[in-house]
């Protein structure tokens with residue numbers, strides 16, 4: 466079954482909608498410049514609204530961009546995470562160091578724009594547990610992700626990816642089925658495409674996205 470991650474949840478309506486829709490993973494953004502950023506305390510409070518990952522609830526994912534250890538420590542003191550998503554310029558050694566130090570699986574986000582970008586997969590594979598393949602930020606974007614930008618899905622269609630992976634970037638309830646058919650991705654991740662305004666999740670779009678992804682695979 467296709468894994469579905471709803472990312473950038475920051476209020477109870479969005480969290481409850483993701484849980485009710487049956488999302489497999491829920492992402493909290495710990496990157497202050499993002500309109501989806503949450504504090505560790507707020508994420509912990511939201512997380513308490515549903516059973517933990519492995520106990521019938523969705524896996525909790527913390528999204529970080531080039532985090533210092535102090536930030537990871539502060540978040541983990543407030544909230545157990547099932548997966549650390551690294552969405553910055555972290556090198557393989559840093560990803561491996563975070564995984565070893567905190568004992569939590571790591572998912573590395575890579576921006577894909579041309580075939581050569583897939584060469585990074587082999588470099589990172591020993592250091593990480595999962596990949597998230599996303600578009601590169603469009604020119605002028607202020608965020609490294611969450612920009613509603615898609616990449617050319619033909620770049621990954623039928624390609625062997627050396628770890629379990631999620632497809633991301635510009636996905637919506639309207640295009641996720643096509644994206645899955647095109648790429649054969651084992652999972653999908655969405656943020657902007659399930660919002661009614663930038664940074665504000667729309668429960669109806671979350672339900673529609675999960676249903677469309679499930680219907681496709």
Ligand SMILES: O=C(O)c1ccccc1N[C@@H]1O[C@H](COP(=O)(O)O)[C@@H](O)[C@H]1O
Pocket residue numbers: 472473492494496499500501528530552599608609610611612613614633634635636654655656657658
């Ligand atoms: O969502 C954010 O604000 C964000 C900030 C910094 C790094 C990554 C971010 N989001 C990630 O990007 C993907 C794709 O987003 P979108 O669906 O195209 O808006 C999202 O799923 C997050 O994992």
